[in-house]
Amino acid sequence: MGGHVTEIDDRSQDERRRRLEAIRPRLVSFALLHLRDRAQAEDAVQEALVSAIEKDASFAGRSGYETWVFGILKYKILDAMRAQRRQGKWEPLDEDVDDDAIDRQFQQSGRWQPSARPTSWGEPEAAFENEHFWQVFDACMIGLPDNLARVFSLRELMGLSTGDICQEVGIKENNCWVMLHRARLRLRACIERGWLKEESA
Amino acid sequence: MMMCKEATRLMSLKRDRRLTFQERLSLRLHLAMCGACRQCDRQFALLHRVGEHYAIGEDDAPDDDRER
Secondary structure, eight states, rough: HHHHHHHHHHHHHHHHHHHHHHHHHHHHHHHHHHHHHHHHHHHHHHHHHHHHHHTTTGGOOOOOHHHHHHHHHHHHHHHHHHHHHHHSOOOOOOOSSOOOOHHHHBHHHHHHBBGGOOOOOOOOHHHHHHHHHHHHHHHHHHHOOHHHHHHHHHIISSSHHHHHHHHHHHHHHHHHHHHHHHOOOOOHHIIIIIIHHHHHH | OOOHHHHHHHHHHHTTTTHHHHHHHHHHHHHHHHHHHEEEEEEHHHHTTHHHHHHHHHHHOOTTTTOO
């Protein structure tokens, strides 16, 4: 009876390792969006995978394994971001500088520039299932200034509150809201240019 | 009268904190009249959901029997 149970455990462990290998690229690209450094992203994923394998036995749920691994990776990414900040690798914030990329989307009056007027992206589910959408999203994230990308990914990819982000990044909540506004406007413009224009081409 | 740029500020802000009554009202009024801003609001809503699709793969939608 005992041997039977062990056999099932072994098989499910092999299965989980296969699943880890399968999601590795997605883990790396997720880490890269936050850390913006290939080597550091690989390191964070490596640590998360080791941690996942070590804690494997304590993971009792049969499904949601990938989500659980992403949860581990989030802590590794936060650790790495804190290290980046401690080591002075972050550029100082220019909070009061106007953002040209945003200003270009609007007329002096505050109305949309005709060329920048948002158009429909269709159903969100269709976008999320579209490989090309994710390629464009990644490219647009990489194109964001580091400061904006960091705040955006903490908020929208990790789901931290702006209060928590202030503590992690060391800014006032008001600046956080300004940065998120800028990040969202830049991303929407970038995605619209890169995705829809090619979809219809 | 609120312009589109200011409206996008409130569209963004409402994803991060609860708007005041006054903010909600002026945003609703603007959205009722501005189709481009309604699209922008939908785009921000979509961006707000990218996280869930990153962490959860196509073949591993969480079941209800997951350990909590």
